[in-house]
Amino acid sequence: MKIQLRHLLPALCLLAAADARAATWSYYLRAGTAEIPTGQYNGFPALNPVPNENVLLWGYAQCTDATFSTCGPVQVPGPVLVASEGDTLDVSLQNGLAAPAALPSMISEPTSLIIPGQPANLTPVWVSVTATGGVSGVASTGQRAGGDGASRVRSFTAETAIGAVTHYTFSGLRPGTYLYQSGTHPAVQLQMGLYGALKVYPAATPAVPGAALPARGQAYGDPSTAFDSDVTLVFSEIDPELHYSIASGRYGTAPPALPAPTLPGQRTSTVSYRPKFFLINGQPSPTLQPIAKAGQVGKTTLLRLLNAGLKEKTPTLVNQYLSVIAEDGSPYSYVSQGTAFPAPRQQYGVLLPAGKTLDALLAPATSGNLAVFDRSLNLTNAALPGGGQLAYLAIADAPLAPASAAGVSVGGGKGAFLKPGAILPLTWRFSRKPLVDPGPVRIELLRGGRVVKTLARAVPADRGVFHWFVPRSLPPASDYTVRISGKDLALTSGPLRLARPAPRPFSVPF
Amino acid sequence: MRPKLEGSWPAAGLIAALMLAATSAQATIASDPGTLQGTTRTFHLTATDGRISMGDGETAYVWGYASQSATPGCPTGGCLQYPGPTLDVVQGERVVVTLTNRIPTLPGNAPANTSLLFPGQSATAAAGAGVQGALAVEARPGETVSYSFVASQPGTYGYYSGTRPELQVEMGLVGALIVRPNTIGQAACPTVANPSAPANGYAYCARNAYYDREYLFLFSEMDPVFHRLVEFGQMAQVDDTLRHATAWFINGRNFPDTMAPDFAAWLPSQPYGAMPMMHPLESVLMRMVGGGRDLHPFHTHGQNHLVIARDGRLLQSSPAAGLADLPISDYTTTAVPGQTVDAIWGPWTGQQLGWDVYGSPGSHACSTTCAAPPCRLTNLLTFLGQTGFDPTTGEWCADHGRPIPVVLPAPSKLTFGQMYGGSPYLGIGGEIPPIDPNTGSYHSNQNPFSGLSFMWHSHSERELTTNNIFIGGLATMSLVLPYSVPIP
Amino acid sequence: MRAIRLSACRAVLTVAMLSTSLPAAAEVNIQCPCLLSDPVTGKADPARLDPAKGAHFVGATGNIECSYRDAGGPHQVACKALSAGDGHVQMGDGSDIYVFGFRQVTGVPTDQVLNMASDPAAPGGMRGAQTSAPTINVQAGQELYLSLTNVGMVERPDLFDPHTVHYHGFPNASSIFDGEPMASIAVNMGETLTYYYANVEPGTYMYHCHVEAAEHLQMGMLGNLYVRPQQDGTPQTFGGKRYSTFAYNDCPTPGPMCGSTGYDVSYPIQITAFDPDFHHADNSYNDLDFAGMTDTYVLLNGRGYPDTVNPCGASAFPAPTAGYPACTAPILNSLGIRSQETSALITATRGQKVLLRISSLATVDFYTLTLLGLPMQVVGQGARQLKGPTGLTYYYDTHSLTLGGGEANDVLIDTSNAAPGTYFLYASNLNYLSNDSQDFGGVMTEIVVAP
DSSP: OOOOOOOOOOOHHHHHHHHTTOEEEEEEEEEEEEEEEEEGGGSSSSSSSTTTTTEEEEEEEEESSSTTOOOOOOOSEEEEEEEEEEEEEEEEEEEOSSSTTOOOOOOOOOOOOOBTTTTTOOEEEEEEEEEEEEEEEEEEEESSSOOOSSOOOEEEEEOBBOOOEEEEEEEEEOEEEEEEOOOOOHHHHHHHOOOOEEEEETTSSOOTSSSSOSSSSSSSGGGGGEESSEEEEEEEOOOHHHHHHHTTOOOOOOOOOOOOOOOOOOOOOOOOOOOEEETTBBOOOOOSSEEEEETTTTTTTEEEEEESSSOOBEEESSSSSSSEEEETTEEOOOTTTTTEEEEOEEEEEEEEEOOOEEEEEESSSEEEEEEEEETTTOOEEEEEEOOOEEEEEEEEEEEOOGGGOOOEEETTTTTTBBBTTTTEEEEEEEESOOSSOOOOOEEEETTTTEEEEEEEEEEEEEGOOOEOOOTOOOEEEEEEEEEETTTTTTOOOOOOOEOOOOOTTTTTOO | OOOOOOOOTHHHHHHHHHHHHHHHOOOOOOEEEEEEEEEEEEEEEEEEEEEEOOSSSSSEEEEEEEEESOBTTBTSSSOEEEEOEEEEEEEEETEEEEEOOOOOTTTSSOOOOOOBOOOSOOOOTTTTEEEEEESSSBBBOEEEEEEEEEOOOOEEEEEEEESHHHHHHHTEEEEEEEEEOOOOOTBBTTTOOSSSSSOEEEEESSSEEEEEEEEEEEEEEHHHHHHHHHHTTTGOOOOOOGOOEEEEEEEOOOOGGSSSOOTTTTTTOOOOOOOOEEEETTTEEEHHHSSSSOOEEEEETTSSEEEEEETTEOOOOOOGSSSSSSSEESSEEEEEOEEEEEEOOOOOOOOOOSOOTTTTSSSOOOOSSSSSSTTTTHHHHHHHHSSBBOOOTBBBBTTTOOOSSOOOOOOOEEEEEOOOOOSSOOOOOOOOBBBOTTOSSSSOOOTTOEEEEEEEESGGGGEEEEEESSSOOOOEEEEEEETTTTOO | OOOOOOOOHHHHHHHHHHHHHHHOOOOOOOTTTTTTOOTTOOOOEEEOGGGTTTEETTTTTTEEEEEEETTTTEEEEEEEEEEEEEEEEOTTTEEEEEEEEEEHHHHHHGGTTTBBBBBSOOOOBBBBBBBSEEEEEEEETEEEEEEEEEOOTTOOOTTOOOOOEEEEOOOTTOOOOOOOOTTTTTEEEBEEEEEEEOOOOOOEEEEEETTTTHHHTTTTOEEEEEOTTTTTOOOOOETTEEEEEEOOOOSSSOTTTTTEEEEEEEEEEEEEEOOOOHHHHTTTTTTOOSSSSSOOOOEEEOOTTGGOOOOOOOOOOOOOTTOOOOOOOOOOOSSSSSSSOOOOEEEEEEOOOEEEEEEEOOOOOEOOOOOOOOEEEEEETEEEBBBOOTTBOOOEESSEEEEETTTTEEEEEOTOOOOOOEEEEEESSGGGGGGGTTTTTTEEEEEEEOO
């Protein structure tokens, strides 16, 4: 139960940080633009500043290498980044926020990348501003010029100009769940969509660059934080007004004096904020479709909850408790006699303020769709009910029985022998419903572990039986097995033996 | 000159509260016990519509729950109330709640299904009725759905509509659920002991979950525009993103109605009061429920409160601890939507004020020993592990006889509040000018027994208004009364 | 704001008050055991400190402090005098805003307190409201004599509002000194009420006027208040470092957590917020829109960014060291006086531990403060160490804190592993990085870690 107490044992931290085996996780992100029709969210564009306008988003696209020539789509939230404790995260960020051809007036800005909660060497950029807050020029970088009390910080760290690429490096990573985000003009750039989740595995269950992620692990370096699967839920909002303001190039333009009409998007700050869309992982959740597979009854799911919006949320479960183990990447603990112990918090709902991350363990009690919803009741999109920050997690039933009770039985209990020319029923059953619908299953005959024959390609999994006509030509062997496989499903029978046949002309049952 | 509540609350309010207290055996929260058969406790709730009184003198159209149970305010049962009836059950009982949807479909509105969520419980809906909604099985208009769960853990919980909750909770479909522990005094809970009978209890099996008095604080807020839209058949016009609350409630009432007694006749749809009264050294259990959807910083003047549980779970290192050993002491606790908090306020001891708050020097005696046993506080002081107090009056004797260190200005230089007891001292009235020197009107003394009064309120001070009228909203006055004034 | 009821005789009085602003019998009467009495009036004279009690003015706290012994035992006393009235402050975008507020008048002669704050020869408290209000800084064990003189609203002569001080969080309070006007007393215009507080529990509190709370808090009558522990001055070693100042009495008995709330430098940071329309309405005799209250100037210690990082202020600023900015241009309001005297700039030398006493007195919204680049360790909340009845401590690390009005936390920032440079404390409710319609402002301040 003991977890390491950083304050009492700083030496251990230093050792960990100095670990020479630290790997580097390289990501190539391009900050770019995308437009989504509001109809995609709700079919209700009337609340847009200009009806039927698309909503302009700024987001991150993940690219394959330093050439930035092969990139995925711009997405909001950005791709989930993964790394391991003590390792180095190296994000190459290309600023693709130039005005696209379709939006020639769009405001372009430098950008940067920060991760609150991770160690950082900041190189801030201060700018001089006009009376309305418009930028009139860079005043200083690195530190505020002596005697300058008027400049404002535009970027918390080094800026990337339009078209340029900058490496943002974070070494000695702390484990946990974090929001990476723009560190430049955050009041605008986060609203526009420049954020995403970072999960850092602890040294106890490290992830390795280029390899598959650990199937299960610990959220932090303590057994009390162990999980079997994890789900990342990023809460966010969209106020289309600012998006239109940026897209139209009118941001920074003060509304004219009356009686001249104010044009949509004319504003000089973001102070007025009234979001219309309330999203989880960028989804409006208008249907009963689960947003993610989230584990099984009897197992432990780690919920990584992140709020990239500007307003407080209250993710809440129906009929279930969460064990909240950490906030902002720091596990909750208490200290007794100088030793720290985990202090998880048992709650069915959690306050998730702006910019906060929380890690919570969930032990699903029942299978099916488990609802997570915002008890602050942001359950609409553009005023239409039945959506908003409500998501379903698909919970599978209890894990399948272990492999020794493989679930495949051959014949009526005498299936340990194969009889050429006979019809042999192969039966399988699920002690409980599987995690996901395995779809049509494939049935194969193996010998010595290698497939020698496909017996059937698409048998409905829930039929539970396949009648196999054992070919007369099948050579004798004692190491046959039958494998039944589908999506997330692979059942193998025990060994089957085919003895040299003794001709029995009338032995065919029918 | 500006919107302001003139005349304040009816003078009858507090007096009525005290009189009711003097004649009632009810020492705990006004609640609905349902009907118990074997170990199954059943409640029959109907979702319907009605009106409530607002602190600004207006009324508002609401949806709410009506229980079949009879109450002092509703002898026949079936009266709509806001918030819904406080379901009062005992740990281990099987709880069955039937919900009948009688929300009327007003001309112009679409029919509304409704349902119940019981966060923190494992509630299931009985098969055969209703339709599956986004969060729960829903009752269509006229239909009845029944939900059941086993109240396995003690604590304070809430319940509310799981159907379009951003509208239905706003409309008033929310209530509290109390699960009382069944282990106190049993082998399952060896760590606590009752110090003195009868008005005390434990919220949980935990030494510091002890209380002498308990009060419910269900917080909510309201945008009256939405209520009017629904009332006038324009439910489709409700745009949730334009919501702007202008009224704030404790137990469904705006200040000063929060100070009126339970089942006050003039608040037929808002039966639950929220005026805590206690004697020195008595612990007050605050059962706080975030019934609305906004955050409210609830501040207790007078003393910190100790948060011992959240969402019905003790703040403790392990159940073996026997107490909430990871509690939070604070003077302001955030009410989080949907979340519940149990906190022990005080006890207020008047300790270490540096002057004698029980009266001027020579006016009274203080002795830390019990001159003529039995003394009423001997057991309580032993339980609290406190010494240095007078076991009859509760006075902390170390400050006894110390005069108040400053000279108070003459009455003409001061403005007196209606809950001011008339002197700096507990239980001692004094010079309150009959004519308020500032307003020229009669001073209205609402504190005839000269208790020490402390406001408990939302510290988002805007919420001390009701529809633009100051003072109102999410506030109440607590009252520490001398032992000479009984509070049953 | 008190509505005026115009009976015939009241009308006469009203006219009289409009012309003089104050009742004829106005009497400033400071009560403080550290002061000698004026031989003529018999009232305590703020200019005559009692040498027998070692009375002296303490620059770091703005208090007059002394000690003495009487029949009741030894006394450690701190005295502070505040005026309550109106005035003006400057927002981060340079705009002027009308406020109500307190002003420090400790040591100001009683016949001078009712002068204008802008009086060049003998400044008093009138029209001198400060936001944040003067910080109240005392040590547990000290008795605080806090004298409040209601100097009236110079720009609203139609108003007769009484004022109070509510010592927010004071434990086991009495009603008489609670300041909540319904349960208590409030001081009328031209008069002085001296509050008495025996400070027992160390921690971070706050104070404000509680009269017409929705209005007077929105209008700016609020400030920092904290109580240092008795343990200060008794060194404790924790994590290999020796501390002599602490957030709490963390060492009642020797143990591994002794010194765990130790710090080298401390700063109070208070979140407040103004709705300029509300302030304008109050200044222009208009009805107040409580329901529509919308804060668009969100402030730290009464200042919007970049004024937050202006090092000028009355409260103690660490002795200037290389790398720290110096005070060169104090913030002057439209009346030409200094009314925002609590800087929100945070400075430390690498290796130092910083205590932030973070509180909020915002009247509408909750705010979340994020610290970028440095870890925060929360050791206290609600003026209590995060420590349970059996001695378990449950400090927690985080990089953001959410506070509603009336809430406070004690936060330690260890700069041992921090690279020298500038770090940022700002609202993650990012729309409040604005001074109303001006971008790049609002709830933001800087933490300068010098080498």
